[in-house]
Amino acid sequence: MALPVLSVFYLALFPDENIWGHLASTVLPVYVITTVQLVVGVSLLSILAGVGCAWLVTMYRFPGRRLFEWALLLPFAVPAYVIAYVYTDLLEFAGPIQGALRALFGWESARDYWFPEIRSLGGAILMLSLVLYPYIYLLARAAFLEHSVSLRDASRLLGCNAWQSFWRISLPIARPAIAVGVSLVSMETINDFGTVDYFAVKSLTAGIYDTWLNMYNLGGRPRSRA
Template sequence: MAGVGALTAVIGTSMAWLVTAYDFRGRRMLEWALLLPLAVPTYIVAYTYLDLLHPLGSFQSLVRTILGYDSPRAFRLPDIRSMTGAVLLLSLVLYPYVYLPTRAMFMTQAANLIEVARTLGTSRRLIFRRVALPLARPAISVGVSLPLMETLNDIGASGFWASGR
């Protein structure tokens, strides 16, 4: 749970700051695309990732073909079906729970605080760390509580991934 909480907080908060503080091509589409992991149940994503990343799966077969190896025993990536893999998978599926409230908080923060910091010559990184992030902490903590509850609730995906060996 600690790993999922920390990773969802980092991914969700950084993506929320990216789409609210910066203007770049494709930003509007990215705002909505970042919500797509919520559309698929976690256990389906777990089975799909395992099928793709299995030693006999399409991804590792492609990597072996590119590198010139003939058999799965000659080249093998670390086993994704582990506790680390489960934490990574759950974090990549559940980060939108942090992204949504944090993005809403970044959009509704008082613009005059950020403008004053910019006027004083503060970089965007420092504005994020010293102004925006402390103001968004309540939204981040509420957002992290939802993935933690989902992690406790999702016995299927976590049991499937953690019992890989």
């Protein structure tokens, strides 16, 4: 079982050509920095969406709460690259949203107004966050459900408002579950290829794919071909 993994490490550490210096001086820093930015951005947005939604549907009663309890898990059913295709068609220059804005305000070209570029690092962060936040939502909600109500009631009796009770009592207790969710989100973000490739984001995964399959070199860079 370990042999395929060990063979990958062997091919990377002992290539036919000495390519690590070449990679370090050209594309590797860009790949690493972009991947770190991608992981940090997706993790932060997923925490905000996952923890916030979990707290609301667990601690408050409002119309449609039971629907949202399971509907917030539906992004699990859609691959990130499919979401990327859909939102790109909706938000690009020729899409219906920008077309409606131009018709409404009389704009004629992109120089007449500013609209965020969906096919960018920020767009990739947003698309991945929309798909991966359920990891954190599911684990955070389970942690909130296991909390003792008496702890929150005691904090309210001691003068804490709803926000202080959440920040000082509920959130610290749920931190282990949130940390597990963030680790899953980070691994899925690093592993993603379809979204970053479609948005032309230079992540490590896209770089590995390009070097291995497009440049025909398992070790790292293209071999000279006759």
